[in-house]
Amino acid sequence: MKFYAPHPASKGGTRARPAFIDGPEFALFLNGLPDATAFLELDGRIRLVNVAFERLLATGRAGLLGTDLTRHGRNGEDLLLGAATALARLQRFEGRGAIAGQPNTRAMLQVLRSGEGTPYGALLVLTPPERGTAPLGGTFRFLTEQNPPDAGPVLSPAHASAEARALRALTQASPLLVTGETGTGKTAFIRRIAGADPDRPLVHVACTSLTEANFTAEMQGQDHAPGGRRAGLIEAASGGTLCLDHVEDLTLPLQARLLALLDADSFRPFADGGTVRLVTATVVDLSALVAKGAFRADLFHRIAAVRVTLPALRDEPDMIPALTQRIMARINLHRHPPLSLSPAFTQLLLGHDYPGNIRELENILAHAATTSGAQATAEDFTTPPRPAAMARPAGTDLRSQVQAFEEGLIADALASHRSKRSAAKALGIDVATLIRKTGRARHSTPNKE
Template sequence: MIEKSLLPPLKMGMRSSVNVSSDVLSALLETPALHALLDSFSEAIILCDGESRVRFLNLAAERVNRVSREDAIGLPNAEFFQRSALSFDDFQQAVGRGGNSALTRSRDGRMFLTSTQAVPTGAYEKPYTLLVQRDFEGRESPRRTSQQAFAPAENSGLGDPQDNALHLSPLLSSIADTGVRAFRRRARLLLLGEPGVGKTAIARHIHRAAGWGDRPFIHVNCGSIPESLFESEMFGYERGAFTGALQSGKRGYIESASGGTLFLDEIGEIPLHVQAKLLKFLEDGSIQSVGSPLSKTVQVQVIAATNKDLRRLVESGEFRADLYYRLAVLPVEIPPLRQHLEDLPVLMDILLMRINRDRQPTLRLSGGCRQRLLSYDYPGNIRELVNIFERLAVLADDEASEQHLPPELLGLIAPISIRPTTPRQEVDAELPADDELGESLKAQVQRYERQLILQAVQSQGSKRKAAQQLGIDIGTLIRKLQRD
């Protein structure tokens, strides 16, 4: 063990007219508010006291150095350097020569610019030392990074316009702001809403808006993982854990999200036998890989999402009640698009802008096409809207007209409803109402015909066009409407 300090106090430090005593600074480092502030920084921050012992490191420093805060605090900086996943040899030599920065390298080849400066304390006290680590590759090519940030991703489609609309819609902005505040306070979020409402876009927005943009965001679709592989995919496995396992083992989704966000989409699809293990992770942050006798601690912020009624699943025994309460610290309801149609023009403009980014000639909407889009109910929510615009981008040359729209918007076929229903609602949809049970089949057919005709008239705007759509003459349509 090296006894002397590897980071001697520097003559060039932070300039301040007021020095804070080490006792005050030490007490300040115990406050959750300062922890939350420093954890929001993208740079890795490590603070050592006058005795060269680690007093604090933020989440970015934990992720970069692969050392947890609990293990690091109290260590001499020499021992911390030895435990770190980075090589500090060049940095220590640079500091020994009187320098204040040098490159540190990780085992996977990433480079970080590590710099140090003194934090003034009392007049007769040794100053604290601040280490800041920044991704050197990101600083090396800012122009390329900037271009990549605005370039459309290959094979990514139009994406979710709701990600942009969050800043323009008062309703969505309020929902997102609530989520960001809870996320920064380490509260677990449960995003609720119909399929296609943009739960993934909102989860990503919360992750970035909380200052975690440079940290991992691991999106796990729980419904797409086979039940037999769920445990090994989520928690990882060791070498030889089962037949067909990789010789090197595999990190699970949870460990891959270390220091960042784990987004558990379709959380209601998690198999019952795995829920107990997930509950343990949520309670104490520990995971145990398949085939390993040891547990490890992982610091991850969890956001869950579902379009199912988890309370009903709890009542039916398909979902653990204790897991539900661990996940639903703050349930956030994402409204369907039909409940905030005032945002539709903004969403449409965003999608047109994305289409025209790399399209010649540029696409525009005819007046009739735009009116049809604005008057539609969108049972498929944001996802259906995106699909419609992708269709227009393929079928239309320079102007999208009504003929390019899908038949649901033209009233030719009934739209598919994906709104969640209860078993009772499904039965009610198949059976006639109680007051219709005594009617003859002919009377029920006539009533159904009348409903179809009225829907066609409403969608087409005139009885003549409705008759053409339904394939009957205008006289037949009028006669059926006038029939009692």
């Protein structure tokens, strides 16, 4: 096996290591391999590993990267030491032995060279006996065993920092405002930080469902409701968290009523004596709405004691390989044959700007899973059109632009699916939300004469 540098020699000499080794494509390639695989520097240090390698050695990535291969020889007796010795001599190595309790594991080390024959690293592949000796494939294949859907979340440094701040806010019962573009995973983020404890309820409500007619009954409950007393959202969240999603959709009168309700003297009685942690979420810049008079400044400061912003996917392109692996693991859980991604498809995936963020990445891969056979090619790469972004009327405010973009996504989903239920599933929302949003779109569309 050889990997050749994709660029010609320059006047200053050749670059020993191909550029793609340090890019996300190579990490994606390693994570797509079914066998435990590591990329080694020539001095024996481990530079990259895939999930299967971590599992086989029972050591996390942090305990592997940057360490000398010989340090882990205790896990593989003479096998890893033999591979390290061969690498020092720039020789190919094959052998069998026990690694981390796995007897008869096959190890293969291949020195990688540039087109001019200059060595720049090595691949170490460890194959447990139950996997056989299948050769490495040339496609990007994602198997469920490498990254099961119930594994921990894929977190970038920015996400991890936001999660740590949010958890501290909830621990201190400080009102938390979560912002981020559509599709950045705000709902999943809130569920992760607030819904992990089964003894602490998480009540999630879309503010678009709150009206002046039902606000009091929804928030505070009804003592004489048909069929008996009906608890409100605050009481249901007692001891846990109340999440108000799309808080920007509240009208100014409802904002005033929410502010009055959030006053401690009004809030506690309906919480049945328990503390209710408040989380709000929005896709817009509330401070900009405050400046325009579309959102109350006093309410903004009341709900935004702590603010966290989830980054857009285009700002974190290094996350695309890990997110792709997680999504593909979920897709391949019940797909036969398992889907693999061709290099051409992968290049398109890595080069896209994702205005719909993580949700758009999920939709692209879900579409490829339905249109392709065993491997997704460039022809299977489809992105939704962007009518709102391409035809943005001058002078339109941010809220209208967001609504227009959302309506475009909904229209595309309805056109691409047989039912509202499947369209809602593709968009990552429930059917009731889809029906409500399509109804709002009809009412907001001017009559054409």
